Amino acid sequence: MKGKDLINIGIFSAIYFVVVMVFAMLGFIPVFMPLLAVLVPIVGGIPFMLFLTKVKKFGMILIMSIIMGIMMILTGMGFFTVIVSAVTGLCAELIYKSGQYRSASKAVLTHGVFSMWLWGNYLPLFFMADKYWSTRQDFGQDYIDALTKLMPMWMCPVLLVTAFVCGIIGGLLGKALMKKHFAKAGIV
Amino acid sequence: MIKLDPRTKLLLLLAEAIVVLGGLGGSSAEPFKTVFMVLPFLLLFSAKKVRTAVIGGLLLGLGLAAEFIPAGHSCSIILLMCSGILTRFVPSIMMGNYVMSSTKVSEFTAAMERMHVTQKITIPMAVMFRFFPTVKEECSAIGEAMKMRDIRFGGSKVLQMAEYRLVPMMTCSVKIGEELSAAALTRGLGSPVKRTNVCRIGFHAADIVMFLLCAAALGWIIWRSVT
Numbered sequence: 001m002k003g004k005d006l007i008n009i010g011i012f013s014a015i016y017f018v019v020v021m022v023f024a025m026l027g028f029i030p031v032f033m034p035l036l037a038v039l040v041p042i043v044g045g046i047p048f049m050l051f052l053t054k055v056k057k058f059g060m061i062l063i064m065s066i067i068m069g070i071m072m073i074l075t076g077m078g079f080f081t082v083i084v085s086a087v088t089g090l091c092a093e094l095i096y097k098s099g100q101y102r103s104a105s106k107a108v109l110t111h112g113v114f115s116m117w118l119w120g121n122y123l124p125l126f127f128m129a130d131k132y133w134s135t136r137q138d139f140g141q142d143y144i145d146a147l148t149k150l151m152p153m154w155m156c157p158v159l160l161v162t163a164f165v166c167g168i169i170g171g172l173l174g175k176a177l178m179k180k181h182f183a184k185a186g187i188v
Numbered sequence: 189m190i191k192l193d194p195r196t197k198l199l200l201l202l203a204e205a206i207v208v209l210g211g212l213g214g215s216s217a218e219p220f221k222t223v224f225m226v227l228p229f230l231l232l233f234s235a236k237k238v239r240t241a242v243i244g245g246l247l248l249g250l251g252l253a254a255e256f257i258p259a260g261h262s263c264s265i266i267l268l269m270c271s272g273i274l275t276r277f278v279p280s281i282m283m284g285n286y287v288m289s290s291t292k293v294s295e296f297t298a299a300m301e302r303m304h305v306t307q308k309i310t311i312p313m314a315v316m317f318r319f320f321p322t323v324k325e326e327c328s329a330i331g332e333a334m335k336m337r338d339i340r341f342g343g344s345k346v347l348q349m350a351e352y353r354l355v356p357m358m359t360c361s362v363k364i365g366e367e368l369s370a371a372a373l374t375r376g377l378g379s380p381v382k383r384t385n386v387c388r389i390g391f392h393a394a395d396i397v398m399f400l401l402c403a404a405a406l407g408w409i410i411w412r413s414v415t
Binding site for chain 2: 014047070074076182
């Protein structure tokens with residue numbers, strides 16, 4: 001990996017993170033909390049697919065994934081995400097590598113797997129629920145009740161699968177947009 | 189002006205994220221929560237960013253005031269949520285603003301190097317923090333251009349809106365990024381030799397005070413959760 005690759009990781013991490021944050025703000029409305037696993041992978045597919053066209057060496061996806069985890073610690077989402085994102089990032093990396101960093105269908109699959117890092121943000125909701133809510137008393141009991149009703153235990157695996165499926169949809173969307181805009185503009 | 193080491197600033201940012209944003213310790217950490225709510229404003233004043241501090245202070249005051257409105261109204265859930273968002277996020281955003289505006293990129297890399305963090309993480313992170321303002325600038329420029337052509341939210345074309353905003357923003361960012369990496373390469377970023385740095389960083393009295401504050405907060409939370 002050379003300096004240019006590292007700079008590319010930084011640029012696309014910035015774009016991806018901004019997109020994630022814009023949608024994550026919607027999570028304050030209780031209904032949108034589980035929906036984040038739908039929205040973020042779909043929209044995030046657009047910058048990520050463009051990023052994949054720049055990925056030619058091992059480790060670039062993994063580093064971006066870990067940086068997302070670090071940013072989640074800094075924004076107070078807990079320490080689980082960085083563990084999850086390291087694992088999913090490595091899996092995504094291996095999948096894209098198996099396509100020699102070229103295969104378009106593998107790229108879509110890569111984004112599906114990469115998107116699963118989001119799931120790490122939900123983990124405290126399920127496994128440390130008491131602690132999680134004790135730190136969020138100031139949102140009011142109504143908010144807590146609404147969210148607990150929305151998030152029964154069986155939602156935990158469902159959210160993981162949702163993130164993956166929507167990641168694939170987002171990947172397809174990103175691919176279509178790339179064909180429409182970026183290939184024409186000579187960015188890819 | 190208080191000059192802090194970049195490593196101290198990172199620690200403060202983390203403490204802010206854990207104590208105020210993450211709300212660790214719940215109500216038992218209340219005294220330290222107050223300290224960490226006020227701290228970013230003091231630091232902003234010391235860095236002469238008065239305007240940002242005043243705006244942030246007003247927002248935080250609004251959030252705190254909303255908690256005193258008696259519950260029971262139909263709109264109280266929305267009010268509580270807004271106040272929760274404000275009191276939780278404003279201090280952290282202010283701290284982030286202070287850290288970003290008072291730390292040069294080379295200071296950041298120097299600090300990371302001292303902490304023996306690999307360049308594979310520091311370079312992307314440094315680029316990312318350098319790039320956030322650029323993304324914001326591009327976004328607002330695109331917003332203005334769209335306003336001029338009277339394209340706005342509220343129509344039936346929400347998906348197209350995302351496309352029309354994201355695509356130009358990414359196109360610009362990629363172009364800027366290419367220029368940035370060319371500039372960085374001319375400064376010898378990709379060379380295999382060990383880089384030197386002109387920034388002098390080190391711990392001083394102010395840093396020690398901040399470290400003690402963070403340690404005290406951590407100790408207090410642990411002590412309260414044990415007993």
